[in-house]
Amino acid sequence: MSRSSILIGVVVVLAAASSWFYIDHILVPHQVADAAAHDRPRGNFSDLYPRWLGARELLLHGRNPYSREITKEIQRGYYGRELDASRPEDPKDQAGFAYPVYVVFLLAPWVGLPFGEVRIFFFWMLMAVTAASFILWLRLLSWKLSCVSTALCALLLVCSLPAIQGLKLQQLTLLVAGLLAACAACLNGGWLIAGGALLALATIKPQLVWPLAIWLLCWAGREWRSRGKFVLGFGVGMVLLFAGAEIVLPGWLRMFVQAMGQYRDYTNESILQTMLGAVFGRICEVLAILACIFCVRRSLNTGASSAEFGRAFALLLALTVLIVPMFALYNQVLLTPAVLMLVRDTKWSRATSKLSSFVFGLAALLFMWPWLATLGLSIASFFLSAEKIQSLWQLPLHFTFAPPVFIFGLAMMQIWGGPRDGLRAGAATA
Numbered sequence: 001m002s003r004s005s006i007l008i009g010v011v012v013v014l015a016a017a018s019s020w021f022y023i024d025h026i027l028v029p030h031q032v033a034d035a036a037a038h039d040r041p042r043g044n045f046s047d048l049y050p051r052w053l054g055a056r057e058l059l060l061h062g063r064n065p066y067s068r069e070i071t072k073e074i075q076r077g078y079y080g081r082e083l084d085a086s087r088p089e090d091p092k093d094q095a096g097f098a099y100p101v102y103v104v105f106l107l108a109p110w111v112g113l114p115f116g117e118v119r120i121f122f123f124w125m126l127m128a129v130t131a132a133s134f135i136l137w138l139r140l141l142s143w144k145l146s147c148v149s150t151a152l153c154a155l156l157l158v159c160s161l162p163a164i165q166g167l168k169l170q171q172l173t174l175l176v177a178g179l180l181a182a183c184a185a186c187l188n189g190g191w192l193i194a195g196g197a198l199l200a201l202a203t204i205k206p207q208l209v210w211p212l213a214i215w216l217l218c219w220a221g222r223e224w225r226s227r228g229k230f231v232l233g234f235g236v237g238m239v240l241l242f243a244g245a246e247i248v249l250p251g252w253l254r255m256f257v258q259a260m261g262q263y264r265d266y267t268n269e270s271i272l273q274t275m276l277g278a279v280f281g282r283i284c285e286v287l288a289i290l291a292c293i294f295c296v297r298r299s300l301n302t303g304a305s306s307a308e309f310g311r312a313f314a315l316l317l318a319l320t321v322l323i324v325p326m327f328a329l330y331n332q333v334l335l336t337p338a339v340l341m342l343v344r345d346t347k348w349s350r351a352t353s354k355l356s357s358f359v360f361g362l363a364a365l366l367f368m369w370p371w372l373a374t375l376g377l378s379i380a381s382f383f384l385s386a387e388k389i390q391s392l393w394q395l396p397l398h399f400t401f402a403p404p405v406f407i408f409g410l411a412m413m414q415i416w417g418g419p420r421d422g423l424r425a426g427a428a429t430a
Contacts, residue, residue: 005148012152015371016159022374022396023164025381030393038089043080048122048170049115050074054097055104056111058248065097065104066255077115098259101252102241103172103204122170129178130158130167130333136181137337140188141310143344157336161370161396166330176205177333180212184313184337187230187304192220196233200241207324208334211289212316215296219309222300271327271401285323288408292319295415311415314338318408329400338411339367345414356413363406370396 035042053074054065063070071094075082078095104111110118134154138145145153157163166174179202186195199216202209217234220227245252272288273281292315299312314337321334346360373396381389 009148009152012156015375016155018375018378019159019161019164019371021378021381023161023168026377026389026393030390033390039087040089040091041079041081041083043076043078044115044119045078046115046119046170048119048172049078050095050097051099051103051172052107052110052115052118053077054099055107058101058104059108059111064249064255065101066252066259071096094262096259096262098256098262099172099204100206100241100245100256101249102245104248105241105244106175106201106204119170123167126167126170126174127158130163130174131155133157133178133181133333134336136178136185137340140181140184140313140337141340141344142188142305142307143340156371157333160333161374162329162332165328166333169330171328171330172205173208173328173330174333176202176208177336180209180317180334181337184310187216188310190304192227192229192304193233196230196235197237200234200237203238203241207326208320208331211292211320211323212313215300215312215316219300269327270323270325271404272322274327275401275405288319288322291412292316295412299415308415310337311341311411314341315408315411315415318404318411321404322408327401329397332404335404335407338407341414342407342410359406360410363403363410366399366402366406369399373398 032042034040054070057063057070057073058065072082074095074097079091083090083094110121131154134157135150138150158167163174165171179198183195183198183202186192186198199209199213203213213234217231220230224231242253249255269278270281270285272284275281276284296312296315299306299308302308317334318338321331324331342360342363377389377392377395380392
């Protein structure tokens with residue numbers, strides 16, 4: 001191994017470690033202190049807990065997980081006490097069971113265990129799923145990296161701030177990202193029924209799946225004889241999930257719709273709406289959707305092993321991050337295939353024009369900023385007081401909303417203006 005490779009490996013490990021240091025020793029202590037100062041409740045703060053408790057009460061005791069009584073029980077664990085509407089500092093998020101009820105089938109094996117054990121298991125499981133998803137995204141894009149490069153890049157993904165937040169919260173978005181990566185790999189390998197079934201499972205978070213699902217169903221319908229098995233896998237999967245859900249909780253769909261309506265009362269802003277305001281943000285969302293449709297329309301005629309299919313898949317996930325009505329940082333793990341596509345095709349991106357080269361460089365800087373900032377804060381913690389470091393807690397989060405916008409725009413430019421053929425061959429190895 002060359003000295004440069006060793007140096008890169010050391011830098012990657014330091015960057016990864018600094019992200020965890022920032023979360024554990026800077027961000028979390030700030031959140032604890034801020035909650036104490038404003039008398040905000042702090043419980044287990046696991047996004048898995050509402051789903052696990054709802055699944056346990058439904059499967060073991062036959063109770064409705066969408067009920068107000070279960071929501072109060074969830075709050076006692078999630079926040080440490082029930083929320084009080086008369087206390088203005090209390091969180092607005094009611095932490096209810098705002099998932100399709102068939103998520104209980106995925107959690108059924110763990111409903112009889114103490115939540116402390118379940119939480120530890122899901123932390124490591126989601127870490128493994130996130131690392132594995134990186135390898136599956138490489139397969140979608142037909143990009144072959146060396147074992148060392150793959151390991152280092154997977155480490156960076158697992159130790160990115162979006163992934164760490166998801167791991168700390170045991171957020172099922174990481175599981176959905178893994179299911180979508182597995183779906184993409186199955187389609188790439190010709191296993192259409194399995195790909196459709198995996199997409200159906202990913203609908204436990206439907207807001208993260210619907211743009212991709214619509215495109216894939218249109219893609220399958222374009223050549224029904226050769227791609228109809230994908231629709232079969234997806235359709236049978238959805239029928240089984242819906243039927244099973246109706247058996248365990250009759251009328252669940254109406255309850256889920258009501259729960260989603262309540263959920264959107266306090267999480268109803270996308271990244272674009274947060275950046276640009278409600279009206280202009282919605283206009284930009286519509287424009288982004290239309291532009292995305294225009295760019296991926298050609299991919300409907302391509303095979304699942306083609307470069308154009310992989311680029312369209314990545315672009316649709318980047319679009320999802322922009323328009324999903326919640327700007328949680330952990331959703332940005334879905335940008336991984338688009339980032340890989342841009343990095344793989346960086347030579348073309350920089351060769352098109354000086355402007356595109358500048359935009360690509362700026363996007364790269366914004367994307368790497370969290371690692372640079374956390375590494376800087378970690379080093380500075382040896383020289384500055386704890387109070388001073390705490391005062392800089394926002395530094396790694398300064399440009400949280402910018403990377404998704406840049407990555408979506410660059411990915412769209414790549415699909416629209418990039419080479420149609422031969423890209424895979426030229427970028428197959430690294």
